[in-house]
Amino acid sequence: MDFGLSAEQRERRARTRTAAPEISGSFTAESADAVRKKLAGLHLLGAAVPEEYGGAGLGALDTALLYEAASDGGADTGLLFAAAAHLFACVRPVLEFAPPRIRKALLPALCSGELLAGNAMTEPDAGSDVSRLATTATRVDGGYLLDGVKSFVSNGPVADLYVTYAATDPHGGYFGATAFAVDRDSPGLTAGPPMAKSALTACQAGEVRFTRCFVPDDRVLGSPGQGQLVFQTSMRWERSCLFAIYLGQQERLIRRCVRHVRERRQFGKRLADLQPVADRLADMRLRLESGRLLLYRACAGIDGGEDPALWAALAKLAVSEAAVATALDAGRIFGGRAVQTEYGIEEHLRDAVPATTFSGTSDIQRRLIAQEMGL
Secondary structure (H helix, E strand, O other), X not given: OOOOOOHHHHHHHHHHHHHHHHOOOOOXXXXXXXXXXXXXXXXXXXXXXXXXXXXXXXXXXXXXXXXXXXXXXXXXXXXXXXXXXXXXHHHHHHHHHOOHHHHHHHHHXXXXXXXXXXXXXXXXXXXXXXXXXXXXXXXXXXXXXXXXXXXXXXXXXOOOEEEEEEEOOOOOHHHOEEEEEEEOOOXXXXXXXXXXXXXOOOOOEEEEEEEEEEEEHHHEEOOOOOHHHHHHHHHHHHHHHHOHHHHHHHHHHHHHHHHHHHHOEEOOEEHHHOHHXXXXXXXXXXXXXXXXXXXXXXXXXXXXXXXXXXXXXXXXXXXHHHHHHHHHHHHHHHHHHHHOHHHOHHHHHHHHHHHHOOOOOHHHHHHHHHHHOOO
């Protein structure tokens, strides 16, 4: 078991960290092209896609290292989340399940940023329970008609393509849903405005409505009834790689806290010399390194062709909970300054809290872990 990084990995990580401060903005009309080019230039939109389709040809671990380095270097967390949602929840399903002709047509544009993708799974009454989709796909000549509403669609207001899940057999259980790759300009598709939210603000999210929206047969991902398989496959990538963003965020916060406690004095001492402060920082480092090991193990499982379900759930649970706890601890260390926007601590906390909800809540991860244990 080798815990070291190769020279190529170290060089790629250093290059990404150096460029990270330039990763800011959002996918709005004013800045969309520049932002997409920056993300694509660092391979954040197509890292885990073979070079023949315009990607970087990286495996899961190298992709996670890329996102971790970008976050550690200071890239906007919401923008990295938007890129990760595009890559793991949308591009990977197209790569693994779309027909060859559709892969060739879509993947180069998705990797270059010419096309941006949004993941349309969550519904007003189907969040954690993805087996109860109200959106339906009715079979017609040459394809399907989609009807329903999706909510909290990451990149929804600005996406060019939506990976969408709909019920094709209401009584089919696990095999009752089907996945589709739907163009934004499809008749009957309406993307709503951005939601007003306080976290991950650079990633716009909104509602997408389908009203007798026709999707041709060649835009089915996998086979009819394989929607759950497509979704779970994408989630294993997302739970293993996206949360590397929060490893980088924790690393950044710890570094800032260490610098602060060395400089700040209370009771005639540096904060660093107060045992409770030092203990808190030690706990922050423990959480970070524990989560990092689990996340790298999950990525290694994907790269090794294993079923990474257990490791992905463990990693997602550990890293997301650690991100919140570490942001709270940073707030305690900075005291009153933590609520001043100029210090950015409150922003880190706001961006960390949703991590325990998206990609499956912490309780869902515990359920998955228990199932893998045979309970």
